[in-house]
Amino acid sequence: MSDAQETRTVRLAVIPGDGIGPEVIAEAEKVLDAVTDGSGIRFESTRFSLGAARYLETGDTLTDDDLAAIASHDAILLGAVGGVPGDPRLKDANIERGLLLKLRFELDHYVNLRPSKLYPGVPGPLAEPGDIDFVVVREGTEGPYVGNGGSIRRGTAHEIANETSVNTAFGVERVVRYAFALAERRRRKLTLVHKTNVLVHAGGIWKRIVDAVAQEHPDVAVDYLHVDAATIFLVTNPSRFDVLVTDNLFGDILTDLAGAVTGGIGLAASGNINPDGAFPSMFEPVHGSAPDIAGQQQADPTAAILSVALLLDHLGLADESQRVTRAVEEDIAVRGDTARSTAAIGDAIVARLRA
Amino acid sequence: MSDAQETRTVRLAVIPGDGIGPEVIAEAEKVLDAVTDGSGIRFESTRFSLGAARYLETGDTLTDDDLAAIASHDAILLGAVGGVPGDPRLKDANIERGLLLKLRFELDHYVNLRPSKLYPGVPGPLAEPGDIDFVVVREGTEGPYVGNGGSIRRGTAHEIANETSVNTAFGVERVVRYAFALAERRRRKLTLVHKTNVLVHAGGIWKRIVDAVAQEHPDVAVDYLHVDAATIFLVTNPSRFDVLVTDNLFGDILTDLAGAVTGGIGLAASGNINPDGAFPSMFEPVHGSAPDIAGQQQADPTAAILSVALLLDHLGLADESQRVTRAVEEDIAVRGDTARSTAAIGDAIVARLRA
Ligand SMILES: CC(C)[C@H](C(=O)O)[C@@H](O)C(=O)O
Ligand SMILES: CC(C)[C@H](C(=O)O)[C@@H](O)C(=O)O
Numbered sequence: 001m002s003d004a005q006e007t008r009t010v011r012l013a014v015i016p017g018d019g020i021g022p023e024v025i026a027e028a029e030k031v032l033d034a035v036t037d038g039s040g041i042r043f044e045s046t047r048f049s050l051g052a053a054r055y056l057e058t059g060d061t062l063t064d065d066d067l068a069a070i071a072s073h074d075a076i077l078l079g080a081v082g083g084v085p086g087d088p089r090l091k092d093a094n095i096e097r098g099l100l101l102k103l104r105f106e107l108d109h110y111v112n113l114r115p116s117k118l119y120p121g122v123p124g125p126l127a128e129p130g131d132i133d134f135v136v137v138r139e140g141t142e143g144p145y146v147g148n149g150g151s152i153r154r155g156t157a158h159e160i161a162n163e164t165s166v167n168t169a170f171g172v173e174r175v176v177r178y179a180f181a182l183a184e185r186r187r188r189k190l191t192l193v194h195k196t197n198v199l200v201h202a203g204g205i206w207k208r209i210v211d212a213v214a215q216e217h218p219d220v221a222v223d224y225l226h227v228d229a230a231t232i233f234l235v236t237n238p239s240r241f242d243v244l245v246t247d248n249l250f251g252d253i254l255t256d257l258a259g260a261v262t263g264g265i266g267l268a269a270s271g272n273i274n275p276d277g278a279f280p281s282m283f284e285p286v287h288g289s290a291p292d293i294a295g296q297q298q299a300d301p302t303a304a305i306l307s308v309a310l311l312l313d314h315l316g317l318a319d320e321s322q323r324v325t326r327a328v329e330e331d332i333a334v335r336g337d338t339a340r341s342t343a344a345i346g347d348a349i350v351a352r353l354r355a
Numbered sequence: 356m357s358d359a360q361e362t363r364t365v366r367l368a369v370i371p372g373d374g375i376g377p378e379v380i381a382e383a384e385k386v387l388d389a390v391t392d393g394s395g396i397r398f399e400s401t402r403f404s405l406g407a408a409r410y411l412e413t414g415d416t417l418t419d420d421d422l423a424a425i426a427s428h429d430a431i432l433l434g435a436v437g438g439v440p441g442d443p444r445l446k447d448a449n450i451e452r453g454l455l456l457k458l459r460f461e462l463d464h465y466v467n468l469r470p471s472k473l474y475p476g477v478p479g480p481l482a483e484p485g486d487i488d489f490v491v492v493r494e495g496t497e498g499p500y501v502g503n504g505g506s507i508r509r510g511t512a513h514e515i516a517n518e519t520s521v522n523t524a525f526g527v528e529r530v531v532r533y534a535f536a537l538a539e540r541r542r543r544k545l546t547l548v549h550k551t552n553v554l555v556h557a558g559g560i561w562k563r564i565v566d567a568v569a570q571e572h573p574d575v576a577v578d579y580l581h582v583d584a585a586t587i588f589l590v591t592n593p594s595r596f597d598v599l600v601t602d603n604l605f606g607d608i609l610t611d612l613a614g615a616v617t618g619g620i621g622l623a624a625s626g627n628i629n630p631d632g633a634f635p636s637m638f639e640p641v642h643g644s645a646p647d648i649a650g651q652q653q654a655d656p657t658a659a660i661l662s663v664a665l666l667l668d669h670l671g672l673a674d675e676s677q678r679v680t681r682a683v684e685e686d687i688a689v690r691g692d693t694a695r696s697t698a699a700i701g702d703a704i705v706a707r708l709r710a
Contacts, residue, residue: 097552125481125482127480144520144553149554149555153524154559156524160521160522161523161559162520162556163520163554163555164518167515167518169514170512199499201517202504202517205506227607228607228610229611231586231608235590235615236480236615236619252582253586256586257583260586264591
């Protein structure tokens with residue numbers, strides 16, 4: 001009882017989700033327990049059953065009550081959501097938009113932070129990958145993701161379907177500032193990725209704001225790449241990148257590709273961050289729910305565990321974050337080809353943390 | 356004179372363009388001469404000086420007269436257009452939109468055909484590339500490329516910049532039909548790439564039309580990938596693809612990446628095709644004008660020469676097309692590491708054609 005004042009309690013909303021989500025989250029939670037064990041921090045978790053399974057049971061994707069309950073937490077840990085592709089019962093559901101994107105938008109997660117690192121010992125698809133270590137700062141609340149679309153004469157020969165990318169100075173500037181601040185703490189290189197030669201207006205606002213904020217950061221080297229060229233460099237010279245900043249859609253594309261070149265999205269972690277702290281930030285592996293291998297202990301929990309490292313760092317627990325990252329790196333270094341179960345990987349990382 | 360009736364004349368508009376454009380086009384024209392020499396076909400070329408250089412001289416990008424003159428030809432061969440990035444005199448020009456995209460849109464090039472093949476002997480970035488041989492059928496006249504955007508309060512903290520993707524049943528169906536017909540002549544696999552889970556309306560129309568046209572092609576195996584997942588497969592398992600069909604923007608991204616994994620866009624050819632024949636089709640390397648190496652005979656003319664093969668095929672000259680492709684393949688197979696000038700590569704391919 002005398003320790004009461006020194007214990008910091010973090011209220012964590014846990015959304016295991018569908019498919020392999022619950023399996024990888026189980027390991028992530030083990031790691032969270034292990035790294036905070038004996039420290040002054042206590043995580044108090046609330047589970048939320050959300051996702052395709054919940055939708056099939058109740059017809060609800062994310063109710064206002066769910067949202068309010070989740071928003072009252074300090075942070076969120078999410079596994080993966082989404083049902084079996086082509087499931088006819090999900091035909092009218094859009095779990096991605098109704099749940100995942102709704103959380104990102106409602107909780108104003110304007111920074112979608114996606115680090116990519118090629119860990120020693122990880123086999124990747126590139127013959128000469130070089131030293132890969134960059135972070136994509138993907139905008140999370142605007143661009144083509146706003147859901148500003150519609151169609152007329154649907155299903156007829158005269159259908160027209162539009163979809164509008166919305167970009168605001170407010171929205172672009174705040175994420176660009178975050179990216180510059182991050183570059184200052186890293187190798188001081190920032191690459192804007194867009195398609196300014198074609199998307200003149202959406203690209204123009206990004207270019208102008210990056211150029212303006214760059215004035216305040218004369219020590220950060222800034223360059224610009226069209227998105228098509230950026231994909232080329234991601235496979236021919238990924239070590240040229242430090243911090244990339246880009247819109248919601250281009251960020252989606254670049255980070256899956258980045259995950260692939262660094263050895264698979266089984267390792268790619270992400271944070272959906274509200275830097276202002278007005279809403280809880282949400283940490284999740286970049287991978288999906290992979291229903292085909294669900295419940296078989298075949299999923300790699302590393303991306304979920306590295307998402308815990310991002311979560312800890314976001315909460316100011318830099319030491320704990322680094323311990324998790326180090327334990328993962330040590331585990332990765334000795335992985336080789338032997339197949340281990342989801343739990344075995346989690347246990348091995350926990351063992352290193354407790355050692 | 357007695358042969359007059361057997362000679363077919365093809366009126367070709369040639370747009371060498373900027374940077375390395377004129378150099379690679381010179382080699383492409385040598386090849387065109389060599390492969391038609393002694394045959395019943397005669398190419399009659401008209402040169403059009405268009406591009407950044409022309410703009411700087413006259414202020415014109417593509418006038419109505421230019422367009423009408425070009426449109427009166429049977430086909431178009433284009434090198435590359437675009438000035439030195441950052442040239443302040445080009446600040447208000449948009450050569451890409453005003454010239455290249457204007458040609459594609461005005462001449463209704465609704466099929467942007469971009470084959471990707473890993474030729475034996477070509478070093479690429481992938482450790483285990485496998486057998487890469489696919490074609491991206493990129494829509495060329497709709498999607499986010501329509502230029503349907505704008506901004507208000509530009510340059511202020513209250514700027515909003517929008518950009519609308521426009522997709523019509525008319526426009527999607529015709530390119531989807533083309534892709535299915537192509538798949539019938541190849542390995543009978545068609546992959547639709549989009550982002551239906553986020554771009555619900557723009558993606559929805561594509562999905563519905565592909566599903567409908569698939570009914571008429573029961574022998575073509577159809578699958579669907581989100582664009583982010585497609586980039587993963589392009590580096591981890593590119594041999595899974597045969598024909599890909601996608602919108603203008605996703606096609607832009609996928610084909611640059613495809614060019615990279617098959618050994619560089621120095622080899623990637625493309626056709627901007629109006630299959631109806633109402634307008635001349637246009638053939639061009641996927642690469643840009645690369646002003647940094649212009650005039651130095653350093654550019655690889657192979658993509659331009661393979662664009663000639665696509666041009667010949669489009670004109671129904673299948674034999675001539677195959678001879679060009681074969682000569683290029685033979686040249687590629689013996690390339691090794693020795694640097695050759697642009698002209699030396701062109702001459703070597705011409706020598707094989709004349710052998
Ligand atoms: C599931 C989907 C909506 C999501 C996205 O497009 O953002 C995913 O691909 C991701 O990158 O987190
Ligand atoms: C130059 C640019 C407008 C063009 C495009 O985006 O289509 C180019 O990248 C291409 O792929 O041909």
